[in-house]
Amino acid sequence: MTALEDLAERSEAGFPNLTRARDTTRDGIAALSSRLDGLTVDADAAVVLFGSWGRGEVTEQSDYDWAVLVDGPTREAVEPAPESVEAALSIGDRGPGTEGIFGADVFCDHLVERIGLDADDNTNLSRRMLLLLESVGIVHPEVRDSCRDRVLRGYLDESVDDFRPPRFFLNDLIRYWRTICVDYVGKERRGGDDRKWAIRDLKLRTSRKILFAGGLLPILLCGRFRAAAMEGFLRESLDRPSLDRVAFAFLELSAVDAGVRAVGAYDRFLGLISDPAVREELAGVTRATAKESPVFAEGRRLGREIEAGLQALLFETRIEPLVREYGIF
Amino acid sequence: MNSVLLVDPPMALQHHPIGASTGYMEELRGNWDALVEEACAVSSFVVELAALSEPELGPLADYLAGMPSLPFRYLSVHAPSKHRSMTEAEFVAVLAALPAFVDAIVVHPDQIEDPLAYRPLGARLVLENMDDRKGYGRHGSELEALFAMLPEAGFCFDIAHAWSVDPEMEVGEELLDRFAPRLRHVHLSSVNERSGHEPLRADHEALFEPLLARCRDVPWLLEAPPRYL
Numbered sequence: 194m195t196a197l198e199d200l201a202e203r204s205e206a207g208f209p210n211l212t213r214a215r216d217t218t219r220d221g222i223a224a225l226s227s228r229l230d231g232l233t234v235d236a237d238a239a240v241v242l243f244g245s246w247g248r249g250e251v252t253e254q255s256d257y258d259w260a261v262l263v264d265g266p267t268r269e270a271v272e273p274a275p276e277s278v279e280a281a282l283s284i285g286d287r288g289p290g291t292e293g294i295f296g297a298d299v300f301c302d303h304l305v306e307r308i309g310l311d312a313d314d315n316t317n318l319s320r321r322m323l324l325l326l327e328s329v330g331i332v333h334p335e336v337r338d339s340c341r342d343r344v345l346r347g348y349l350d351e352s353v354d355d356f357r358p359p360r361f362f363l364n365d366l367i368r369y370w371r372t373i374c375v376d377y378v379g380k381e382r383r384g385g386d387d388r389k390w391a392i393r394d395l396k397l398r399t400s401r402k403i404l405f406a407g408g409l410l411p412i413l414l415c416g417r418f419r420a421a422a423m424e425g426f427l428r429e430s431l432d433r434p435s436l437d438r439v440a441f442a443f444l445e446l447s448a449v450d451a452g453v454r455a456v457g458a459y460d461r462f463l464g465l466i467s468d469p470a471v472r473e474e475l476a477g478v479t480r481a482t483a484k485e486s487p488v489f490a491e492g493r494r495l496g497r498e499i500e501a502g503l504q505a506l507l508f509e510t511r512i513e514p515l516v517r518e519y520g521i522f
Numbered sequence: 523m524n525s526v527l528l529v530d531p532p533m534a535l536q537h538h539p540i541g542a543s544t545g546y547m548e549e550l551r552g553n554w555d556a557l558v559e560e561a562c563a564v565s566s567f568v569v570e571l572a573a574l575s576e577p578e579l580g581p582l583a584d585y586l587a588g589m590p591s592l593p594f595r596y597l598s599v600h601a602p603s604k605h606r607s608m609t610e611a612e613f614v615a616v617l618a619a620l621p622a623f624v625d626a627i628v629v630h631p632d633q634i635e636d637p638l639a640y641r642p643l644g645a646r647l648v649l650e651n652m653d654d655r656k657g658y659g660r661h662g663s664e665l666e667a668l669f670a671m672l673p674e675a676g677f678c679f680d681i682a683h684a685w686s687v688d689p690e691m692e693v694g695e696e697l698l699d700r701f702a703p704r705l706r707h708v709h710l711s712s713v714n715e716r717s718g719h720e721p722l723r724a725d726h727e728a729l730f731e732p733l734l735a736r737c738r739d740v741p742w743l744l745e746a747p748p749r750y751l
Contacts, residue, residue, distance in 0.1 A: 203703075204703050205703045205704070448738070448739075450702045450703075450705070450736045451738060451739035453702065453703045454703060454705060454739060461645075484589065484622065484623045485622055486622055489622070490623060490625075494625050497595060497596065498739075501539075501739045502739045504538075504739070505738040505739035509738040509739075
């Protein structure tokens, strides 16, 4: 039984929206794999999906953020070409956005060798973190796993101490979370499609927060191990979706009631935003009208329940000394 | 010489987030600006604006409709349980019309005649367990029947009410066993022999601690002045 299933058994009615989304994800991955079946793919390349596909939370509203991940340095010709993937997937306007993070070739050597300094721009940081935290290989999944493990080992060098969280990894993760938060405001100030403001705000309060916590908690829990055991623990943790890592921490740290409530709130949020009518209503909500929108208010309330559960986990359990020692400075 | 400033607040009052229910601020009743200011002295994170008597509900609704600038991250409204004269439909309509930024609307189960009439309140409806004077809503089995008809409703755990029903706290534990997944906030105080709320006593703090430990992630709202202020 997974940690998520364990918490579901302790809830009143399980987590029906999550269960549905997990089924949809599994069926969707199978369908996409067969669509990509005839594609020529280099032996060191993988077609990888990110976002809700990596979280196991696909709904009918989900986008398809994909990339061709190459386990090696930059090179000119990679099979498959992005346009071939796009055509084979036939996902219309549900493909990657215009920011250039996805829908392109991604070279693992960049992700591993450019951690920090100017060359590690937002795109590289986002790709690296999302590969670690919420990705799934559709074609050549073993290549995706190999790249993920190379990135992970890039953080776990000789500077890691026994019984201490790996601070390099921790700092990069926290940097990524704060980048998401700052960029949220940056996008708003830049203007553009106001119809996405409400859903972007609610995702920051919910799925983005679970993504961050799903990295933060395993890193902090490394404080229970000798350095040599950390890679195995992190690899095993990162093999599971973010929410499962969070559920595991709630159980491990004896915060079961809070865990049931937080995951229950996340389940209800997933149900809320899966509803096309809700999406349409949220498209009309702006920062100025947010206080008057019952749908936005419900999403925000669920976001606060999730955050409150995570705060109780971090500050009211035996992990608190690690949060205090490593979470701020 | 002893100084109150040297006395640590009770451990329970160091919980975050903790805030005030304005119900105990009798001298300010009706002055919502002043009640909010007083509540902010306890916490600017969470609050319960209490319209304990029905004539207070209209002015509170008007105050909130004016979209005042409030700092709270969790705002609960306690619906009236005294001096009721509206029909149930009118009562629910006023509560349902409270602005969207009101997170929770606490209703006493013994005030409910037709549970289905409260469905328009959706997930904002929060049902509170009752004290030993009340004929309904004290035990899990009674609340279970209500929650079955109001599946979106949340639970407000009034720990002092649970103590008044069973000082051994088994009733309180059973309430949490049944309704922990629905828990939205805690009402925290002690109660006297007339079931009046009074500041949390040290012996109650120790007695309540195991159950409060199961509620670490939700707001705790004080229904009596904190002892350390």
